[in-house]
Amino acid sequence: MSWLSRVRNSISFLPKRQTTDTLWHKCKKCGSMVFTKEWEDNLQVCPRCDHHNRIRAETRFAQVFDEGAYELLSSPEVREDPLKFRDTKRYIDRIKAARTTTEQKDALLNARGTIGGRTAVVGVQDFAFMGGSMGVAVGSAFVAGVEAAIAAHAPYIVFTAAGGARMQEGILSLMQMPRTTVALELLREAGLPYIVVLTDPTTGGVTASYAMLGDVQLAEPGALIGFAGQRVIEQTIREKLPEGFQRAEYLLEHGMIDMVVPRAALRERLIQLIDYLAPVREAA
Structure with a gap:
């Protein structure tokens, strides 16, 4: 040199x-x-x-909230590696590696800010963290997001992206399906909207629970959305599935979701939905 x-x-x-x-x-x-x-x-x-490329949680928050300003909410502490699971490597080592790579505690982050001048709590699943898989930490973060929305009397908006339940936590990961469903009942009792934006990919136990329980179901163009994989379904029914099966546009055509919204128009659409689902009450 x-x-x-x-x-x-x-x-x-x-x-x-x-x-x-x-x-x-x-x-x-x-x-x-x-x-x-x-x-x-x-x-x-x-x-x-x-x-539509997969994007990180911080990027999503910056795109959705007014002027990209938001307050990141802390996630509840949960017991890590409750089953002492090990495959080719220890589960706890996989968690540490994911945290080092993503600089996140787990796959679901919540933030509070304003969208179109209205307070909202937004949860984002980050596929970069172990495929966005749903474990106890994700379930706890989801419940915390619902509680934060109720406390702020604000809508809860969730961007889903997951390969499904986290296999390393076994039945405990599957228990998050009814747990999040019960949390959403509390949100509805409070009269607050729950809006879901399905992003690529949203599959497995996440699709079978809170991803499909929104008051309004949106999806980004081309997003893969489903429960079981296409190959598994084809082998089960012994038929060839149609072109575009499990993509957002196919699901819209068959009534499974309400609308497909390009990312550039998504923020404005959320503003419209918040104003419609949670109108501001005028003082008497």
């Missing part, structure tokens, strides 16, 4: 050199190379084929 390179590398304030890895983004669907800046300005949606 030359003395000039050593001096240049030692100066911390010099900007990092742009490379093909940082300058361009390759679409996972159509393979198009798009300027990263253009892709990010388009809310991480491919401008060529409209593929």
Whole structure:
């Protein structure tokens, strides 16, 4: 290494050199190379084929809340690795690895802020954390989100993204299905709306519980939504499934969800739904 390179590398304030890895983004669907800046300005949606990329919880919060401002809510403490599960590695080690990679406590985060000037509590499942899988921590965070919404007399909006229940927690993960359902009854008794936005992918026990219990069911374009996998269904019924089966557009056509909303229009649609489902009462 030359003395000039050593001096240049030692100066911390010099900007990092742009490379093909940082300058361009390759679409996972159509393979198009798009300027990263253009892709990010388009809310991480491919401008060529409209593929909605999976996004992190913090990014989702910034896109939904007014001026990207929000307060992250703390998640309840739960017992980790209650079954002392181990497959090729210990479950507790998988949790630690996921926390290191994502810098999150678990797969579901809640935040409070305003959407169109109205207070709302938003929960986001992050697929980057162990596939967004639902365990005791996710169930507890969901219940905490419902309680926060009731305390703030605000709607609870959840963005789902999950491979299903977390197998390492066995029956305890499945118990989160009735647990979250009961929590939603408390929300409805309080007269507050529950809005679900299904994102890619939403499957398994999450689909079989709180993901399909919204007062209004929205989905992002092209999102995979279902319970069992397509291959499992085909092997069970011994028939070929139709094209686009379990995609958001197919579910909309067959009445399983209410609307498919592009990411760019999602915030405005949520504002409309909040105003409709939780109108402001005028003082007498």
